[in-house]
Amino acid sequence: MHRGKGMKFVGDSRVPAERKPNIPKDYSEFPGKTEAFWPNFLLKEWLVGAVFLIGFLCLTVAHPAPLERVADPTDSGYIPLPDWYFLFLYQLLKYEYASSDFTVIGAVIIPGLAFGALLLAPWLDKGPERRASRRPIASGLMIFGVIATIYLTWESVDHHDWEAAAEQGEMLDEEEQQALEEVDTNAEGYEIYTDQGCISCHGDQLQGTGAAGPSLYDTQYDAATVQEIAVEGIGEMPADQFNGSDEELEVLAEFVANGGNPESGGGGNEEEGSEEEESAEDDGEESEE
Structure with a gap:
């Protein structure tokens, strides 16, 4: 082949000696699609957090935490109740397959599998899709976990003897x-x-x-x-x-x-x-x- 025949030069592939300054794109070119992290996005996050914080403080003032009598380690009849975010695990340990001789299953294995699935989520579902309907495995596991947590929490609250607990924890005059x-x-x-x-x-x-x-x-x-x-x-x-x-x-x-x-x-x-x-x-x- 003779020199120059059948070849096309599309440009110079060499790296230029002079580098152009790294100028960010003007966000006005993409209206409604993107914005600057500082200060626009971060300011919105702070405002939302402040609203929730004020609401939470108002709730604590209107409904203070209930106090009970001084703890008695000899009280074998006391009805314990954990905080609301542990009620699902508290209820799980009441079932036969997760208590008594199987306490390890209810206290370690089942919660370990649940939280381990959250940690392994990026490797269990590598699909690029963002819609939940196109990610059946990840969406199914998450829906199952949410339903199980809500159900166990509801059962724990429903089966608790609130009157007996209030009588036990009543403050003494x-x-x-x-x-x-x-x-x-x-x-x-x-x-x-x-x-x-x-x-x-x-x-x-x-x-x-x-x-x-x-x-x-x-x-x-x-x-x-x-x-x-x-x-x-x-x-x-x-x-x-x-x-x-x-x-x-x-x-x-x-x-x-x-x-x-x-x-x-x-x-x-x-x-x-x-x-x-x-x-x-x-x-x-x-x-x-």
Whole structure:
């Protein structure tokens, strides 16, 4: 082939020695399609964030976080409830296949697969499409995850005993708090009360634990009735809960009947004691006459 025949020169492929300045495109050339990140786009983001922040602050002022009584580690009947964003996992752990011997499945494996799928999403779906209808795998997994989370959250809220929880967490007034402080934890009756496991249902200060056991520091039962209940049971309390000696049962009954402070008297014996005092005064007046 002769030089120049069958060849076309389309331009110089050599890199020019002089570089042109990197001038950004004028955004006015693309109206409605693009804008500058600073300050236009970033300013919009700040405005939206400020609106949500102010709304959230107003919500916290109008509806403050509910407070409950001081946490009691001995309260085995307390009904726990996690924050709303963990309710779906809380409900999942109630099912047979995700609790008891299978707790690892509900607490580790299933959440690990769910969050692992989110991390692996860029590799699981490499398609260039942006429409959800053209990305069936990614869209299906996301829809399934959202529906499962909403369903489990709803079930957790629906099955929770809100009345019992409110009763358990109710704040104590000054009189009740003062009564709790009067419980003599050094008394022999308190030691028996703890050893017999009464503390797990009725609290370390006889304050009760809601659904598990009622309060005892303001009981209206006398010592004899307390002994009978400890042996025969009452209501949801089964019989044969006390396994100590008769002397220990008497000490425990006196402790409970007197509101946790047998030295001062009170509780269920208060009315009985007042009646005895009145009868003694009447006998004294009759003897004087």
